[in-house]
Amino acid sequence: MPSATAIKVLIVDDQNSVRQMTRMTLEELGFRVIHEAENGVQAMETASIQPLDLIISDYNMPEMDGLGLLRAVRGHPAARKVPFILLTGRGDRELVVKAAQAGVNNYLVKPFTADILRGKIEQVIGKLT
Amino acid sequence: MASLDDLKKTFFDECDEAMQQIELGLTDIRSGQSSDETINAVFRGVHSVKGGAGIFGFEQLVGFAHVFETVLDGLRNGSLTATPENLDVLLLASDVLTDLVSMSRSGQAAAPDFGAECRAGLEQIIEQGGGGGEGDGPAPAEFDGLDFVPVCVNMDEDEAPADSAADAGDGFNHYAITFRPKPEMLKKANEPLYVLRELRKLGELDLVCETDVLPVLSELEADYPYFWWKATLRTSSPRAMVDEVFEFVVGDCDLDIIDQTPAAPAQIAPEVAAPEIAAQQPSTAVADSPQPVVAAPPLVPSAPAVVAKPAAPIAAATEAAEAGGRTKPAATTTRIELERIDRVVNMVGELVISQAMLGQIVQDMPEGVAGRLTQILEEVVHHTRELKDSVMSMRAQPVGSVFQRMPRLVRELATKTHKKVRLEMAGETTEVDRSIIERLGDPLTHIIRNSVDHGIETPAVRAAAGKNEEGVVRLSAEHRGGRIVIEIRDDGAGINAERVLKIAKEKGLVGPDVQLSDDEIGNLIMLPGFSTAETVSDISGRGVGMDVVRSNIQDLGGRISLKSVRGRGMTITLALPLTLAVMDGMVIKVGQQTYVMPLSAIVECLRPQANEISNLIGTHGMLQLRGEFVPIVLLSNLLDINSPASMSGERVVIITDAGEGSRFGLVVDELLGHQQVVIKSIEESYGAVPGIAAATILGNGRVAFILDVEKLSDMAVNSPIGNAITMKAASPALN
Numbered sequence: 001m002p003s004a005t006a007i008k009v010l011i012v013d014d015q016n017s018v019r020q021m022t023r024m025t026l027e028e029l030g031f032r033v034i035h036e037a038e039n040g041v042q043a044m045e046t047a048s049i050q051p052l053d054l055i056i057s058d059y060n061m062p063e064m065d066g067l068g069l070l071r072a073v074r075g076h077p078a079a080r081k082v083p084f085i086l087l088t089g090r091g092d093r094e095l096v097v098k099a100a101q102a103g104v105n106n107y108l109v110k111p112f113t114a115d116i117l118r119g120k121i122e123q124v125i126g127k128l129t
Numbered sequence: 130m131a132s133l134d135d136l137k138k139t140f141f142d143e144c145d146e147a148m149q150q151i152e153l154g155l156t157d158i159r160s161g162q163s164s165d166e167t168i169n170a171v172f173r174g175v176h177s178v179k180g181g182a183g184i185f186g187f188e189q190l191v192g193f194a195h196v197f198e199t200v201l202d203g204l205r206n207g208s209l210t211a212t213p214e215n216l217d218v219l220l221l222a223s224d225v226l227t228d229l230v231s232m233s234r235s236g237q238a239a240a241p242d243f244g245a246e247c248r249a250g251l252e253q254i255i256e257q258g259g260g261g262g263e264g265d266g267p268a269p270a271e272f273d274g275l276d277f278v279p280v281c282v283n284m285d286e287d288e289a290p291a292d293s294a295a296d297a298g299d300g301f302n303h304y305a306i307t308f309r310p311k312p313e314m315l316k317k318a319n320e321p322l323y324v325l326r327e328l329r330k331l332g333e334l335d336l337v338c339e340t341d342v343l344p345v346l347s348e349l350e351a352d353y354p355y356f357w358w359k360a361t362l363r364t365s366s367p368r369a370m371v372d373e374v375f376e377f378v379v380g381d382c383d384l385d386i387i388d389q390t391p392a393a394p395a396q397i398a399p400e401v402a403a404p405e406i407a408a409q410q411p412s413t414a415v416a417d418s419p420q421p422v423v424a425a426p427p428l429v430p431s432a433p434a435v436v437a438k439p440a441a442p443i444a445a446a447t448e449a450a451e452a453g454g455r456t457k458p459a460a461t462t463t464r465i466e467l468e469r470i471d472r473v474v475n476m477v478g479e480l481v482i483s484q485a486m487l488g489q490i491v492q493d494m495p496e497g498v499a500g501r502l503t504q505i506l507e508e509v510v511h512h513t514r515e516l517k518d519s520v521m522s523m524r525a526q527p528v529g530s531v532f533q534r535m536p537r538l539v540r541e542l543a544t545k546t547h548k549k550v551r552l553e554m555a556g557e558t559t560e561v562d563r564s565i566i567e568r569l570g571d572p573l574t575h576i577i578r579n580s581v582d583h584g585i586e587t588p589a590v591r592a593a594a595g596k597n598e599e600g601v602v603r604l605s606a607e608h609r610g611g612r613i614v615i616e617i618r619d620d621g622a623g624i625n626a627e628r629v630l631k632i633a634k635e636k637g638l639v640g641p642d643v644q645l646s647d648d649e650i651g652n653l654i655m656l657p658g659f660s661t662a663e664t665v666s667d668i669s670g671r672g673v674g675m676d677v678v679r680s681n682i683q684d685l686g687g688r689i690s691l692k693s694v695r696g697r698g699m700t701i702t703l704a705l706p707l708t709l710a711v712m713d714g715m716v717i718k719v720g721q722q723t724y725v726m727p728l729s730a731i732v733e734c735l736r737p738q739a740n741e742i743s744n745l746i747g748t749h750g751m752l753q754l755r756g757e758f759v760p761i762v763l764l765s766n767l768l769d770i771n772s773p774a775s776m777s778g779e780r781v782v783i784i785t786d787a788g789e790g791s792r793f794g795l796v797v798d799e800l801l802g803h804q805q806v807v808i809k810s811i812e813e814s815y816g817a818v819p820g821i822a823a824a825t826i827l828g829n830g831r832v833a834f835i836l837d838v839e840k841l842s843d844m845a846v847n848s849p850i851g852n853a854i855t856m857k858a859a860s861p862a863l864n
Contacts, residue, residue: 017140123279
């Protein structure tokens with residue numbers, strides 16, 4: 001069972017407020033190692049130099065969107081296995097289908113509560129301790 | 130850790146930026162200046178507002194943004210077209226969204242049907258595109274019908290070597306390359322990076338630069354190749370092509386190229402954990418998509434390896450951005466609380482004063498002693514000025530932040546008055562101190578309201594006059610001579626001179642027989658107690674007239690002037706100082722008193738001959754200046770000071786520019802010199818004093834008052850004897 005404190009998470013969102021909010025929620029769940037990136041390009045830079053255990057990424061971002069990031073991650077030798085949770089808006093059903101094809105591990109509809117986030121994470125990496 | 134309130138504040142700041150982006154984008158689209166990226170940017174703006182609003186629980190905002198976003202998405206994917214009618218609705222929607230944001234920010238509850246009309250308009254557009262599919266109303270957090278199974282991974286699992294069997298089989302060749310240049314290579318002027326660049330051209334290259342042999346700086350030899358690389362290459366090119374890249378350097382480096390391409394195309398390994406999507410064909414590109422597993426894992430995070438940027442994705446993104454024609458340089462900005470900057474501004478102010486005091490002391494020193502000190506002090510003065518300018522530039526904001534409110538204003542006014550009006554803006558990036566920006570909004574709003582309400586005619590009237598039915602209001606800003614000049618020009622009817630003059634006479638603002646030019650008549654509307662609107666409309670004429678605008682601008686140390694051409698339109702020009710904190714002043718002496726006069730108000734200083742001055746009555750006179758007559762007045766008289774100076778005898782006349790083109794001379798005893806002064810308000814602690822704008826502290830530590838030149842000119846006119854001076858010459862309002 002993975003311990004939340006040891007899991008290295010990367011939050012990707014172009015909106016600072018959303019990033020901070022996600023960070024707060026993750027901290028509530030016991031996560032301690034939290035990286036941030038503003039877009040897909042930055043996220044790839046981080047993923048190339050940091051070992052990561054989980055990426056939580058928004059979809060709509062300038063430079064490289066969430067789907068682009070997912071594909072880039074899956075195509076990167078070092079990061080390709082990192083679990084990926086895509087944040088979507090309500091009604092982004094087709095996006096989830098595309099993301100699933102690109103190898104997303106889970107999706108999470110915004111807005112979300114800490115409990116929903118925990119549930120979505122646990123579906124991917126197992127029960128948190 | 131940031132509190133929720135802090136985060137909300139961050140969110141609303143982001144909203145402001147997003148709203149600006151939306152408004153700007155939509156305006157660009159409407160004026161036909163848009164690219165593909167424009168609509169994307171607008172979409173992202175609305176999406177950001179929606180996303181954040183959802184997280185912070187602003188339901189109404191989410192609901193509206195959602196419908197708005199749906200329309201934009203339709204425009205983006207081409208299912209809807211950006212007709213002018215649709216764009217009008219979108220612009221209106223951006224206004225509604227702005228309102229909803231500001232209501233959410235102030236914690237004010239919007240009426241449940243707020244923006245309902247606009248929302249209906251948006252929904253109507255969605256209908257055009259065959260209905261967006263998604264109904265409104267809160268969608269569930271899960272997509273119920275979607276057969277999505279989350280993909281679980283085992284966190285403890287290491288890189289499974291077994292995977293390599295499933296790897297590749299994608300028709301590409303995979304090579305693991307180790308490339309270690311020897312010193313000879315550099316000596317032969319071969320550049321390893323060029324080699325790597327060539328290699329990258331062959332396909333997807335993953336590169337890790339190893340720095341393990343890099344010595345400490347003191348032992349570093351400039352011409353020794355310390356770096357070496359491990360790479361994995363996925364390419365369609367044969368081995369020979371790879372070898373060719375290294376052809377010229379192969380003898381001068383340690384090179385190891387291992388072919389890792391699987392011998393036979395591997396069958397696709399059963400992916401137990403693959404997401405299953407009903408109604409979609411099973412995908413081959415799933416979580417563990419085939420990738421080369423390299424003998425040496427390319428990514429060793431624990432080692433102090435410098436990792437080249439991941440080639441493919443970033444290169445692709447960059448190319449895409451370049452293809453879009455708009456590469457944005459990475460933003461290197463930081464947000465600083467204004468209070469902190471203000472503190473620095475205050476400190477610079479104090480520094481200016483201390484420096485002036487120092488200057489005073491140095492000046493009083495005997496020549497020989499002061500020599501070197503004077504030199505150093507000059508440098509200090511220079512640096513202080515630069516410091517001041519840098520700090521001021523930090524406080525500076527583009528006037529665009531005020532301008533951006535105007536398109537909406539014009540749109541709303543045009544709708545209300547049933548006129549067609551286009552707003553053109555120029556020079557939005559012109560920067561000015563934020564204290565001025567803050568106080569510029571009301572006057573500008575008022576002037577533009579006037580332009581649309583009174584200036585621009587109805588389409589029918591315009592057509593009859595042979596003009597384009599659509600009126601144009603042009604708002605522009607530029608730096609001119611150390612000031613910022615803002616111009617509001619419309620192509621409306623201009624000022625009805627006869628009517629204005631008639632009203633002014635009726636109200637006793639001018640004498641019954643006075644003869645005035647059109648420009649002079651135009652300026653009458655800025656007199657207190659004047660309102661031209663025949664009917665007090667809902668838009669302007671709320672009793673706040675141009676006189677308030679004028680005094681607002683004057684409070685900012687600015688000037689306002691007006692030019693009107695009957696039937697062709699009107700131009701109002703505002704000239705404002707760039708900052709309110711520090712200014713260049715001329716220190717003058719009258720009797721025992723020292724004053725500071727803003728340098729910007731001084732046209733010239735001179736010591737006239739006695740025969741150039743004609744005494745009119747008592748303290749007022751006329752100065753003959755290069756063939757022109759300029760009224761002059763004793764400053765001591767205006768300020769009620771005992772002074773030996775009189776119209777005759779040794780005196781200095783400062784010619785000031787009190788308003789547009791209206792000049793008058795102030796007689797003072799002595800000029801003490803030019804100096805930068807820090808403006809300290811006296812109104813807060815003392816109240817307004819006629820003729821005095823503010824105070825400052827001089828080098829000798831004493832307080833001196835800063836003169837309000839425009840007020841002095843008014844005083845000169847309104848003093849009993851002053852009326853003898855013709856109005857044309859002395860009053861800024863009437864010239």
